[in-house]
Amino acid sequence: MIKSNAASVEFRDVTKVYGKSPVPAVNNVSLFVEAGKLVTLLGPSGCGKTTTLRMIAGLEMATRGHILIGGADVTHLPATDRDVSMVFQSYALFPHMTVNENVEYGLKFSGFAKREIGDRARAGLELVGLGGYGNRLPSELSGGQQQRVAVARALVLEPQVLLFDEPLSNLDAKLRRRVREEIRDIQTKLGLTVVYVTHDQEEALAVSDRIIVMNNAVIAQDGTPRELYDAPADAFVADFIGEANIFDCEIASVDGQLANVRLGGFETQLDARGMRPGPAKLAVRPSRIQIRTVGAPSTIPGRLDKVTYVGSDLEFMIGTEFGEVFAVSSDVDAPFVPGQDVGVGFAARGPVLIRA
Missing domain, CATH: 3.40.50.300 (P-loop containing nucleotide triphosphate hydrolases)
Structure with a gap:
């Protein structure tokens, strides 16, 4: 034994x-x-x-x-x-x-x-x-x-x-x-x-x-x-442990544990993770980006550049005002096509602040 x-x-x-x-x-x-x-x-x-x-x-x-x-x-x-x-x-x-x-x-x-x-x-x-x-x-x-x-x-x-x-x-x-x-x-x-x-x-x-x-x-x-x-500590960990979209953002203010964050014309509140107002980065997993209809609340305007069927998922490349976004959805029957205007949103546990 x-x-x-x-x-x-x-x-x-x-x-x-x-x-x-x-x-x-x-x-x-x-x-x-x-x-x-x-x-x-x-x-x-x-x-x-x-x-x-x-x-x-x-x-x-x-x-x-x-x-x-x-x-x-x-x-x-x-x-x-x-x-x-x-x-x-x-x-x-x-x-x-x-x-x-x-x-x-x-x-x-x-x-x-x-x-x-x-x-x-x-x-x-x-x-x-x-x-x-x-x-x-x-x-x-x-x-x-x-x-x-x-x-x-x-x-x-x-x-x-x-x-x-x-x-x-x-x-x-x-x-x-x-x-x-x-x-x-x-x-x-x-x-x-x-x-x-x-x-x-x-x-x-x-x-x-x-x-x-x-x-x-x-x-x-x-x-x-x-x-x-x-909750990756920095851009290296975010990108190495699974794929991640990394965006430049601005922490406008911090109130207790919450940071008021600006990403282009989009604003949201996130866990400050001990960070202070100023330049920062935002890490978002592709599976936590949500594609919605144009003009939906709490979304950023975007256009689908590419839609790829990979069996269990659909993969999307989306052009936005703050750069290209990579998203993944398990809804393989979603009615999205290249060239379509969409709204880009984040899941509740989506974006994470990391240091610039």
Whole structure:
């Protein structure tokens, strides 16, 4: 039976510099991953997320700062002395070994008796839905099955922390959805501490308890998937976590928690988010823009430049006085056509103020 030894992970002002480079790969990062939670490091290539993951594993050493696992300082410990397992993007399975032998490999160096090694390997394969596949070679498995073997190999070691480095990038879209659900189910069932790296925002939203968005070697925002989607901290997070329309606006005045906002000739009240009167930006998700008839209350005049049917949705490009607007509607039978004049409105939970 596989059990969880879940432990917290903490970074205290951690910096990583490679060689004599003047630009840190990770710059003064502090974070906390609660035991038993799945936290995703999300960001574009080169933002520092993989370096952060490798420092947790001990595959890279911090230049400055402290790394703690389960409250114990592991900053200077090598990978072999950290109770951490990692699932790599490439799966890293031995092609000449059977599935059983791949899963048993790490256990053979951990001091377990032969019988217990076999029992753990079988339990691990059952857990990932591959019971009965033990005698096959990796080449006889699909990509998704190979990824599950890699997960089983990591799980049987019962690590304090399980790390995933872009685990689904080699799979097609439909298979990615299925495998990410399986990973999330296993994590929840066992109460594992998981740190998960991806550049795919949909994947991050689907699997995470929390998401840490990184940009240019620092943390841009840390929060739940809904917090990041509904209340991005800045234009980078708004545009990276799902698509967003970003508009220049003006905060005319602030009354308590409410800001009076002007967008061209349109005025509305929004959560001030601690901002003061002056230039700002407005972020609006495409699905939270509403297309109405011309002259409808609380709308901005616009003209449909493009209407595209994409199966489950209609996509619209709308020209307005403050720029082009991208909108999405699930009403695929909506009677809108290119060239049509419309009113552009916002859903109640639509626009969010962000700093200019």
